[in-house]
Amino acid sequence: MGSEKQGFIWLSGLLFLNIFVLSTADVHYYEFSLQESLFTKLCSTKIILTLNGSFPGPEIRVRRGDTVFVNVHNQANYAVSLDWEGVTDTIDGSNNTIQPGRNFTYNIELGDEIGTLRWHATSAWAAATVHGAFVILPVATEDYPFPAPTSDQTIILGEWFREELTEANQTITPGSADAYTINGHPGETYGCSNDTTFEMQVDYQGLYLVRVINAVANETMVFDIENHRLTIVGQNGTYTNRSFTNSLTLAPGQVIDVLLCPNQNVGHYYITARSSSGTHITNGILRYTTTTTSF
Numbered sequence: 001m002g003s004e005k006q007g008f009i010w011l012s013g014l015l016f017l018n019i020f021v022l023s024t025a026d027v028h029y030y031e032f033s034l035q036e037s038l039f040t041k042l043c044s045t046k047i048i049l050t051l052n053g054s055f056p057g058p059e060i061r062v063r064r065g066d067t068v069f070v071n072v073h074n075q076a077n078y079a080v081s082l083d084w085e086g087v088t089d090t091i092d093g094s095n096n097t098i099q100p101g102r103n104f105t106y107n108i109e110l111g112d113e114i115g116t117l118r119w120h121a122t123s124a125w126a127a128a129t130v131h132g133a134f135v136i137l138p139v140a141t142e143d144y145p146f147p148a149p150t151s152d153q154t155i156i157l158g159e160w161f162r163e164e165l166t167e168a169n170q171t172i173t174p175g176s177a178d179a180y181t182i183n184g185h186p187g188e189t190y191g192c193s194n195d196t197t198f199e200m201q202v203d204y205q206g207l208y209l210v211r212v213i214n215a216v217a218n219e220t221m222v223f224d225i226e227n228h229r230l231t232i233v234g235q236n237g238t239y240t241n242r243s244f245t246n247s248l249t250l251a252p253g254q255v256i257d258v259l260l261c262p263n264q265n266v267g268h269y270y271i272t273a274r275s276s277s278g279t280h281i282t283n284g285i286l287r288y289t290t291t292t293t294s295f
Contacts (some may be wrong), residue, residue: 010035016175017257025065025139032058032072034080034098034130038150040130040259043192046164049076049121054213055184057132058157060119063139068108075097078128078166084108084134086117086237091258106203110136115234116154116211116255125165131156131215134235136248146242147222147235153200155284155288156183156213157250157273180282181271209233210258215248220276223248225286226269230258249276262288286291 004114006281022106042140052074062068074080081097087108098104113136120131132276164216202208210230210262214221223249224230232243234257248256271284 002067008108025031025067026063027157028060028062028069030058030060030068030070032070034072034074034076036076041160041181041186041192041195042162042190043194044162046162047081048165049078049126051130051132055090055129056158057119057130059133059154061134061135061137062110063137064110064112064114064142065139066136067111068110069102069105070108071105072098073103076100076224077117078126081122082106082119082130083122084117084119086134087113087219100201113237113258114138114214115237116239117254118148118156118213118215118253120215127215127217128159128161128165133213135211140196144233145239146231147206150206151205152209152211154183154213155198155223155271156215157181157282158184158215158222159217159219160186172271177216177219177280180273180280182271182282182284185284189281189283195217198271199287200284201287201289202260203216203290204288205263208260208262210260211255212248212258213255214248214252216275217252219252219279220274221250223250223271223273224278225260225271227264228260228262228269228286230260233257233259262286264288266290 014027016036032051034051036047037053039048077100079097079099088111096104117134121127158181160179160181162178179190185198186195187197213224230245234240236255250256266288268285268287271286274281
């Protein structure tokens, strides 16, 4: 009798858990258009491959355990497939190549992934401009295992090439980028007055979850915010033990989630991204907008 009761209790718990997951998980649908777009950076204009005309590409934002359908229409002249890096559960058609004029729907079943991942084109030349963030939030009833942020910000470290990258011109080699970018902005270090600078606005003593992605193909990138310490809380789609640092070193493709508490004198501070080889340095701006206390 005792063993049967234990088995019944365990089975009931299992059934309850399954019902809970099914009732809280959502299904999301995204429409992406692969297209060739004109962009001007480093004082010159060229055609790049994009999703939905943006560089970096659009962000996917869902919750843990959700199902995601991404329908990709290829309106460009090159066959491209996408890779959903860090997703451990089954992805239907992950190796599917989408021919020009065709479309394909990726079916992504999320499991225990949490935090930040990335998606990108599978070929190196296309991935230089076709990439984006895959943000996985906790379920609505789930708390963060660290102080809850008041806001969050995705930062993608990318690269820019003056030449047009095509399937027939795959010349990406370590250190060959002409510039690095922060969320698509080269910043003020390359001598072109038309280049834009990424700016992140923060409130004094707010708490920000900053999701930093290294989308640079062949370079380890070093990231820091002037006079601010960072608390590492996650990497590559999972939570980690908290650790403190003044800068991040990200291998190609690596994703690190950090907490940022703006607690310096109200003003603006440089956000810096540079390759470990020292080839280029790119700057953004962290700008305080309000103060919640007197000095």
